[in-house]
Amino acid sequence: MKMLIAKCYEEGIIPEKFRHGEWVVEGGIRLFEVKPGLDTLVTAWLKERTVTVIFQGEARDLPLRTREDLVRAYENGWYRERIFDRSIKRGRIHGKGPNVLSYVAKSREVAQWMIAKGEDKVTICGIEYGMMFKPWLTKAELEERRRLEDDSKFWVMALRVPLRVMFHVESIVETAMGRVIKAIPPELDKTRPKLMNLKFELVREAEERFEEEMPIKLDDGEIHYIKFACKNTPWCDTCHWYFHTAMEDCPRQGEVQQEQQPNRGARENTFGTSRRGEGDGSLNRGIWAAAREVHPSASGHSEPSSSSQGNQSRSLVQQPQGTLNAAATVVQQQQQGTWIQQHPALLPLVGGMHPDAFQWQALYQTLNQDPRFSGWLAGANGAMVPPCDYPYSGGQFINPPGGCY
Template identity: 40%
Template sequence: MEGETHQEERLPVPPADYWAVEDKVRHSLGQCYDKRVLQVTPGAGEVVSNEKGKRFKVNGSLDAIKERWLKERTVIFIFQDESRNLSRAVKEDLVRAYEDGWFAKRLFRPEVTRGRIKFEGPNVISYVAKAVEVATWLVQKGSTQLSLKGKDYLVSFKPWMTKVELKDLRLKDAESNFWIVALRVTLDAMYYLSSAIEGLIKGVKHVHAPEMDRSWPKLMNLKIDMDPQARFRVEDTLTIESPKGELWKVEVATPYLDWCRKCRWYFHTEENCPRNATEDRSRR
């Protein structure tokens, strides 16, 4: 069963330095990422407890092998131009259609199957290939036009990046493709939002369809493409006043804010996500 832990397939007790059993570690990594078979690995780390709390600290050499394994197989897909504004579902469909193309052409070994997709941002995907040769081929290719329903979309391919490098990429991209997200907008304020942004900030280029906030279903999040120069004029909140004097305050997110992939919200990262405290309490 997918996701099942198979204790009978455990690695033998390794030396402190996992590089001595690198081949076995790589096999274990393939079982995890390719076949979704999770193993208990003796010596993978140690339990520590101090003022930062109780946690599992991973073995340095084991993590270095894992990082090298991922680096060899991971390609960053960057959606350009019109493809930036496609929904996540459509972007994934584009990638899967591209895979279908190389399967049909038999570019790789028959046992090579679909890779794993992880969204890193609005226009960035981490693609973990099932074989090194797939990742190498994509990086060497550099870019391509992905086709869906008769329309082509430009996508570029980059080698694996660390979290810091991905953040730098997002910030650099914001210099030419700047956007803001108005967060949890009330129904009263929504009608006036784009006009208020143009009046207060200026530079509205395109207003995307509102999306319902998952945690507050009665509120909406709205993404607005802006002139790049508007990034110097944006503030953390904007205020709209009704004729009756009621103030509607709207929080504004930009590419420069921290983004948490755990709870999919702004203003913090995974390391200081509020969900961590909730999870810690539930384990006690």
């Protein structure tokens, strides 16, 4: 039976002609009930092989496909660092939420190693993408864990704390409500630190002494009123704030409807650009390239694939002295009688001149300095600077001097 389960989760092969349970009616609802012993075997197998991966930092808001590529890049790191040999194949991925997915490893040793490590990061193009590794739990186990935490702990959150008062908030909470077990960092994402709301875990007895608002007086007589929320505080799913529900009259009902856009799932940063990675193709391409399966060469090192085919010419970069760095450099190569030119990226206007005209000027100077070509250039003179009012159209010059552009 374990072999059939492994084939399902490792190779995607579901056994045929196998009866997994029977249909029953409970509470007027017809449902399929899995055999108790069979479900126990499947759950035990998944617990041995499955790891819950939680993405943090820059990886938190990436789309699912890009997060999958991050895991593949992480797998490639195992082979490069020889943590696991190549007999360990890639695991399977199952998306679970905005920043969570399940990773089904191909061996129990891999899953145990990831859980023991706890957290790790992948660095691509100079950007660090953090990941946390947790044991996989069933839905019932997650709910039970939350229930136990609710029974043993009580949390409070100080909302929109003024900067001047922030240093004193924990003392206010502990002296008024009860002993603070843990002060939770004010940000979920370490790459975006902020000071705003402060959350604390208190002893269970503190729930009876909870206060929704408490005043604090400073040296100059200034008084601030700090509002607090807990698990029992009403929460509005419309405006995402406390002290009322969506069924009540939300003060921001009209504003929220105007702000909602078709692409509301993509978060934006301070500059108004998307943070899910769709807008930055270069970063996604870097992650995709790092995720490609590593193919070792004869020397044991991976070899990047090349896009050059056949007799395609390679660009030669050469910067002669006396020319501007921004200019394109042309070098004659005795290969199939071709010219090879390295074109830099388009530049901003230089002195009101189009960037291509600016490059043509530098090219003209370079050729003039070579005695082999100066004889057939119009008005050849090594110190001469050609005029820059040549007609320009669609990436090429019309009738350049000498007709040999």
